[in-house]
Amino acid sequence: MRDASPATTYALHIGVIALLFALNFVLPDYHQGLFARIMALAVFAMGYNLLFGYVGLLSLGHAMFFSAGLYGAGLTVYHLGWGVPEAFIAGIACGALLALVIGLLALRTSGVAFMIVTMMFAQVFYLLILYFAAWTGGDQGLVIQQASRVVSIGAASFDLTDPTVRYMSALALFAVVLLITLAIVRSRFGRVLVAIRENEERTKMLGYDTVANKLVAVVASGAICAASGAAYALLFGYVGSSFASIQYSILPLLWVLLGGAATTLGPLIGTLFMYYVTDITSGFTSAYLLIVGVALILLVLFFPKGVLGSIRERWLGWLP
Amino acid sequence: MKPLLTTKGLSRNFGGLRAVDGVDFALMPGEIRAIIGPNGAGKTTFVSLLSGRIRPSSGMIVFDGADITAMPAYKRVRLGVAYTFQITSVFANLTAFDNVALPVQRTLTDGRSKGQVRSGVMAALERTGLADRAGTLAAHLSYGHQRLLEVAMGLALKPRLLILDEPTQGLADGEIDNFITLVREIAKDATVLLIEHNMPVVMQLANRITVFNSGKILAEGTPGEIRAHTQVQDAYLGATHG
Ligand SMILES: Nc1ncnc2c1ncn2[C@@H]1O[C@H](COP(=O)(O)OP(=O)(O)OP(=O)(O)O)[C@@H](O)[C@H]1O
Numbered sequence: 001m002r003d004a005s006p007a008t009t010y011a012l013h014i015g016v017i018a019l020l021f022a023l024n025f026v027l028p029d030y031h032q033g034l035f036a037r038i039m040a041l042a043v044f045a046m047g048y049n050l051l052f053g054y055v056g057l058l059s060l061g062h063a064m065f066f067s068a069g070l071y072g073a074g075l076t077v078y079h080l081g082w083g084v085p086e087a088f089i090a091g092i093a094c095g096a097l098l099a100l101v102i103g104l105l106a107l108r109t110s111g112v113a114f115m116i117v118t119m120m121f122a123q124v125f126y127l128l129i130l131y132f133a134a135w136t137g138g139d140q141g142l143v144i145q146q147a148s149r150v151v152s153i154g155a156a157s158f159d160l161t162d163p164t165v166r167y168m169s170a171l172a173l174f175a176v177v178l179l180i181t182l183a184i185v186r187s188r189f190g191r192v193l194v195a196i197r198e199n200e201e202r203t204k205m206l207g208y209d210t211v212a213n214k215l216v217a218v219v220a221s222g223a224i225c226a227a228s229g230a231a232y233a234l235l236f237g238y239v240g241s242s243f244a245s246i247q248y249s250i251l252p253l254l255w256v257l258l259g260g261a262a263t264t265l266g267p268l269i270g271t272l273f274m275y276y277v278t279d280i281t282s283g284f285t286s287a288y289l290l291i292v293g294v295a296l297i298l299l300v301l302f303f304p305k306g307v308l309g310s311i312r313e314r315w316l317g318w319l320p
Numbered sequence: 321m322k323p324l325l326t327t328k329g330l331s332r333n334f335g336g337l338r339a340v341d342g343v344d345f346a347l348m349p350g351e352i353r354a355i356i357g358p359n360g361a362g363k364t365t366f367v368s369l370l371s372g373r374i375r376p377s378s379g380m381i382v383f384d385g386a387d388i389t390a391m392p393a394y395k396r397v398r399l400g401v402a403y404t405f406q407i408t409s410v411f412a413n414l415t416a417f418d419n420v421a422l423p424v425q426r427t428l429t430d431g432r433s434k435g436q437v438r439s440g441v442m443a444a445l446e447r448t449g450l451a452d453r454a455g456t457l458a459a460h461l462s463y464g465h466q467r468l469l470e471v472a473m474g475l476a477l478k479p480r481l482l483i484l485d486e487p488t489q490g491l492a493d494g495e496i497d498n499f500i501t502l503v504r505e506i507a508k509d510a511t512v513l514l515i516e517h518n519m520p521v522v523m524q525l526a527n528r529i530t531v532f533n534s535g536k537i538l539a540e541g542t543p544g545e546i547r548a549h550t551q552v553q554d555a556y557l558g559a560t561h562g
């Protein structure tokens with residue numbers, strides 16, 4: 001990070017949040033719904049980016065953290081009748097705990113081995129969801145009824161199925177996670193994470209227990225991805241095994257690569273871009289995945305560091 | 321006075337090669353010690369064993385009275401053993417400031433220094449003459465400046481023992497003079513172990529010199545004694561600087 005006054009940086013991020021807030025009032029219904037979904041999933045991408053972008057650890061198993069949150073929140077509501085806030089916290093706790101266990105095991109490896117190990121664990125997680133179909137609903141999944149998705153705070157009650165409440169809830173989560181990520185990457189801890197990505201051996205020789213730092217990053221990343229999953233279950237009312245499949249481990253990687261790895265706002269841009277390209281192209285052709293693929297290839301060719309990564313490289317060196 | 325660092329029978333093999341071979345070594349607090357020897361003598365391997373970057377095949381290392389033979393490198397750094405690399409290994413994609421901030425914030429976390437990261441970083445950059453390069457990416461610094469940055473990072477660790485592996489390699493003559501002044505200053509509050517091929521630098525700086533050859537200590541003494549040593553002249557002075 002170069003020559004950025006903290007004020008500029010925070011102003012930029014607050015500005016993006018304010019813009020998203022304003023969009024709620026101008027977007028047509030359909031796009032308002034899409035944006036709520038995109039913001040919830042951008043949180044997933046931000047969690048992934050923390051580990052992949054800043055620490056340089058490429059995981060192919062983050063679907064398990066997302067779905068730990070998804071099922072942690074969804075099943076406690078569905079089977080135990082928990083309220084929304086408790087279920088949300090349960091989802092995050094499941095993701096953080098899972099990340100701690102996976103981190104302790106997977107961080108014995110690095111590089112390709114780390115990719116494979118995380119992918120294997122995620123596959124195990126996926127199969128467990130199918131195996132315990134009696135509770136999880138298997139590949140059919142579970143629908144969480146509207147009645148369970150109402151939050152009461154004092155006298156006021158918020159219905160998460162209401163489009164505006166849903167949009168604002170997704171935005172609130174997005175804003176909190178964005179500011180947390182920004183604070184992390186600007187902190188001393190964030191500097192150590194980047195150093196590990198750049199040269200782990202050298203970082204050790206500066207007195208850092210790099211394994212311990214990576215473990216903290218895995219847990220933080222897992223908890224953020226789980227928050228996204230938990231929010232998804234509560235906001236959109238569906239919990240299903242497809243969210244634990246390999247596809248959902250690869251998607252956050254694509255979103256982050258597109259938007260710009262190791263940029264705080266890249267995950268949002270990548271998620272937004274992918275969603276809209278898919279949405280627009282699937283409207284007029286059934287071969288939309290082909291077009292998405294071509295768009296991805298073009299982007300990687302012309303913006304190898306993703307949208308924001310390239311902008312930072314060429315124009316705005318101070319972007320965090 | 322008790323030595324700051326001793327090794328006993330310290331050895332490291334690479335396959336059949338005995339890169340370091342049963343070295344008994346002692347370093348007194350406050351001294352500037354130079355290690356010289358021909359290429360491949362085992363100097364870098366020896367100091368890598370001291371810093372914990374590589375593990376010994378056998379033998380023992382004692383630092384400040386404690387056996388650190390099995391201690392991981394990062395803990396040795398926290399005890400005050402700092403190592404600067406022979407092959408420049410600054411963080412190329414980080415600014416000079418961030419490169420030095422990493423060791424500074426380490427000593428702050430360990431409670432071995434006080435104050436702000438920024439002031440600690442600027443102090444280290446000023447001592448090495450890099451203050452005006454704080455915002456420059458390390459990759460964009462000249463080679464000589466990268467070497468100095470490497471030293472600044474070592475300094476910022478507040479070491480009790482600073483190990484410098486060929487710090488003047490690639491420096492211009494003017495830069496070398498500044499470097500000599502810098503090391504003298506560092507030595508006021510740290511012990512310095514310096515691997516160096518540049519004999520004038522060694523002769524000006526070192527209180528004592530240890531000569532390595534084929535993984536073993538060939539000779540040890542004051543600069544005057546080493547200069548007069550005929551075996552050393554054969555093995556090293558004559559061979560590489562004839
Ligand atoms: N990681 C390694 N694997 C195998 N052999 C090694 C390794 N590191 C060093 N060696 C060998 O050990 C011997 C000692 O190497 P070392 O780098 O310690 O020498 P040096 O005295 O520092 O030499 P120079 O003056 O060239 O830096 C050399 O023969 C070298 O090839």
Ligand SMILES: [Mg+2]
Pocket residue numbers: 363364365406
């Ligand atoms: Mg060497």
